[in-house]
Amino acid sequence: MSYCLLIPHYNHERQFLAFLPQLIATGLPLVIVDDGSIEQSRAQVAAAVAQHANAHFFALQRNRGKGSALKAGFYFARSLGFTHAIQIDADGQHDIADIAGFVQQSQAQPEAIICGKPVFDASAPKARVYGRKVTDFWVALETLSLRIKDGLCGFRVYPLAQIENLLDRYFIGNRMDVDTELLVKAVWLNIHLVFINTRVIYPEHNVSHFNYLRDNLLLIKLHSRLMLGMLVRLPMLLWQRLRGQ
Incomplete structure (x- = not known):
């Protein structure tokens, strides 16, 4: 088992460069995928990483969205020989101290996706905190289960062989829909999920690329697709529930 930190990056050079020493201090290899940032941002990050x-x-040559960057990162990490990728955001929201616990859980269950379940402090926007409850409701319907404790947190350990199989079987969105869709379709594929509480902060002067109108419309479209997919798979999902899976 070989782990790397997988970090999608898009015009977050200020936050990422401040966060980089902590990432390096983990001792884990880093795989940074730049999602078509402006030239100045990309050059600064590339120069820092090259050291x-x-x-x-x-x-990536142009901005394709977080989902595209993450999927490219999975294949890139696999080509480098890693068996597991620890997805973590570039802006320092996630608690580096929790990585060891994530890896420990992953080593105990190598084929499971280890997922962060956020514990927010006062810096978290209320819209983000309460908006997650809407996602929790929909993913419970889409999987006919309560297996997904949080469908939005981008702090996870992915077993790359299982993820490659999932990407071969299912369409996965290219933008902010990726985190939710990966977990719903992992449940459909009966991949085990493990959730760990993890502290999430919103750094001062943080730049978010989440567009409330565009990306909420994207999530509405996503849940419409997933509900239709659930109905097609309803017999299989019911059979899994009857078997206690």
């Missing part, structure tokens, strides 16, 4: 032998930088 570390255990860090790998991969740039």
Whole structure:
């Protein structure tokens, strides 16, 4: 089992460069996928990463969305020989101290996706906190289960062989829909999920690329697709529930 930190990046050079020393201090290899950032941002991150032998930088030619960057990162990490990728955001929201616990859980259950379940402090926007409850409701319907404790947190350990199989079987969105869709379709594929409480902060002067209108419309479209997919798979999902899976 070989782990790397997988970090999608898009015009977050200020936050990422401040966060980079903590990432390096983990001792884990880094795989940074730049999602078509402006030239100045991409060049700054590439130059900083180049100073570390255990860090790998991969740039997409144009902005395709978080989902595209993450999927490219899965394949890139697999080609480098890693068996597991620890997804973590580039802006320092996630608690580096929890990585060891995530890896420990993953080593105990190598084929499971280890997922962060956020514990927010006062810096969290209320719209984000309460909006998650809407996602929780829909993913419970889409999987006919309560297996997904949080469908939005981007702090996870992915077993790359299982994820490659999932990507071969299912369409996965290219933008902010990716985190939710990966978990719903992992449940459909009967991949085990483990959730760990993890502290999430919103750094001062943080830049978010979540567009409330565009991305909420995207999530409405996503849940419409997933509900239709659930109905097609209803007999299989009911059979899984009857078997206690």
